[in-house]
Every structure is written in structure tokens, then in C-alpha cells.
Amino acid sequence: MTDKKKGRLGLLALLTTTFIWGTSFVILKGALDSITPAWVMAYRFTGAFVLLLLVCIPRLKGIDRAYLRGGALMGICLASAYIVQTYGLAYTSPGKNAFLTSVYCILVPFLNWLILKRKPNKYNIIAAVMCMVGVGLVCLSGKDGIGSVNIGDLLTLCCGLFYGLHIIVTDKFVKTRDPILLTMIQFGVGAVACYAVAFAFEPRPEVMPGSAWLSIAYLSLVCTGVCFLLQTVGQKYTAPTRASIILMMESVFGTAISVICGQELLTFGILLGFCLIFLAVLISETKLRFLRKNSNQT
Numbered sequence: 001m002t003d004k005k006k007g008r009l010g011l012l013a014l015l016t017t018t019f020i021w022g023t024s025f026v027i028l029k030g031a032l033d034s035i036t037p038a039w040v041m042a043y044r045f046t047g048a049f050v051l052l053l054l055v056c057i058p059r060l061k062g063i064d065r066a067y068l069r070g071g072a073l074m075g076i077c078l079a080s081a082y083i084v085q086t087y088g089l090a091y092t093s094p095g096k097n098a099f100l101t102s103v104y105c106i107l108v109p110f111l112n113w114l115i116l117k118r119k120p121n122k123y124n125i126i127a128a129v130m131c132m133v134g135v136g137l138v139c140l141s142g143k144d145g146i147g148s149v150n151i152g153d154l155l156t157l158c159c160g161l162f163y164g165l166h167i168i169v170t171d172k173f174v175k176t177r178d179p180i181l182l183t184m185i186q187f188g189v190g191a192v193a194c195y196a197v198a199f200a201f202e203p204r205p206e207v208m209p210g211s212a213w214l215s216i217a218y219l220s221l222v223c224t225g226v227c228f229l230l231q232t233v234g235q236k237y238t239a240p241t242r243a244s245i246i247l248m249m250e251s252v253f254g255t256a257i258s259v260i261c262g263q264e265l266l267t268f269g270i271l272l273g274f275c276l277i278f279l280a281v282l283i284s285e286t287k288l289r290f291l292r293k294n295s296n297q298t
Contacts, residue, residue: 010237014246017230022253024223025094026261028086031215035205037086038198040216041079045191047220052184052228059181070173071185077169079190081162083197084155091152094263096138098254099274100156104163105281106131111164127284130276137273183228251278 031040081104089097106128109120120128135157174182198204238246255274259266282288 006237010234011246013230013234014238015249017227017234018246018249019253020223020227020230021250022098022257024219025089025098025254026257026263027215027218027223029089029094029263031212031219032086032090034209034212035216036198036202037090038083038194038202039205040219041082041086042191042194042198043216044082044219044224045079045187045194047217048224048228049184049187049191051221051225052180052187056181056184059178062178063181063185066173067177067181067185070169070177071182072189073169074166074173074182074186075189076193077162077166078186079193081159081166082190083194084162085159088152088155088159092150092156093258094261095255095258095266095274096150096153096270097156098251098258099277100135100138100153101159101163102251102277102281103131103135103157104160104167106284107160107164108167109284111161111168115168121287123283123287127280130283131280134273134276134280137269137276187224251281 028040085097085101088100092100106124109118109124110128112118113120138153170182234246251274255266
């Protein structure tokens, strides 16, 4: 296979990943009509764990304490992010949930500064200011009018902190370890954490409709398991800057699908806020290198 064909394969894999992730917000919103958030996430992580366990059977002998420690930290951070995000989705629209979740990209440089003493650059600061304005427009321009903040929006923003921590923890452990093994352990720990929250704070679902089980199967096997593999393949054949831009399309797909399904009503303020958040993430992730590259070529 030529490099050009590999590049197209990588592009297609990443676009497919972001589209599937975009559909997950609407699917998850539907599942929450019949099952509480922590139980949804517990079942989702369990399905993803079982899928990767089957893939990783030949590699299990390589697991040591470092794998368990790294996978456990990753799993706790990811489970915390998913639980808070899912509770947020129960009180806000899929489109807003998709865009507000992307704020974690802005937080990572500042978490690096706080934890690893790596100062953010001017692009990170510009992106943070733009993102704050965008978030304000999204949260304050809802159907209840200016000045009202939905609790779901606030919970979704909180999940960005845990996603940011997850990225930093993953970066620390994945450099010298098998990413698929780490991900499998991460999903297992995430499942245990979600079950703990579910048993402690939520009623156990006694009867679930078939549609809820189909939604959970889709979220577990397709949105989590399959998308992980597609993302791995896509990033193997795609430059990091280009890959980051493509992956940001998740929030766009999430909002578009939400509008098509009638779960999102876009006001001018919300649409402007979405645009500012998207541009902020684009600036933070790429530092506008693609513009400078095109300028040099001309």
C-alpha cells in the first residue's frame, strides 16, 4: 500500500471515529430515559473491557505492577469524567454536552502548568479567553434566557477537568507500555468505579427495555471498542496536527446529529458560542501551524 493510500485510510478511520462519537451523545441521551447515569456507564465500561480482554488474551502475561498502577489511575480519571459528563447530559442537550466537553483541550496546558510546571504558551492563553467567552454564550443563551445556567452545563464543564487529568496520566504511562493493555485495564477499573457509584447512589434497574440494551451495546462495542481501534489506526497514518483537527469534529457531528434528531434548538448566542469554542480548541491544539505552513508554501 502506498503512503498516499495509507494517508487516505488514516483520514477515513479518524473521520469515522469522530462521526460515531458524535452519534454517541444522542444515543446516550436516549438510554438515560430508562436507566440512571452510573449504571449506563458501568455497563458501557464492562462491554468495552470484555471486548479488549478478548483482543489482549495473548498479551496478558506482560501485565505487571506498573500496568496495574497506570491503568488504575487512567480508569479512575476516565470513569470520573464519564460519570460527570453523563449526569450532565441528563440535564442538558446532546449538542451542548458535545461542545462543552471539548473544553478539556483548553484545560490540559494549564493542568500541565499546575502539575508538571510546564508554562502554557500565548496560543493556550488566547484559546482560554476565547473558550471562556464561548462557554458563557452557550450556558447563558439557552431557552430560559440570559442569566440562567443549566446544572447539566456546569456538570459537563466539570468533566473537562477529569478528561484533562486523564490525558496527563495517560501520557505519563503510555510511553513505555502497551496502549491496548493499559486501555483494557483502564476499562476494567472504570467499570468497577461506576458499579461502586451505581450501587451506592442509584437504584438498581430491574427491568430495562430492549432499546436501552441496544443503546448500551452500541456505546460499549462501537463507540468505545471499535472507535479505539479506528483511532489507533488513523493516528498511525495521520500527522498529529491533522489528526487533532479531525478529532475535534466530534463536537460538530454531535451537535449536527442532535439538531437533525430534534433534540437541539440553536439560538444565535449558542451557535456563536459553539464557533468560539471550536476555534479556541483549534488554536490550542494546533497553534495555527497549518496556516503558517500554507503561507510558507505560497
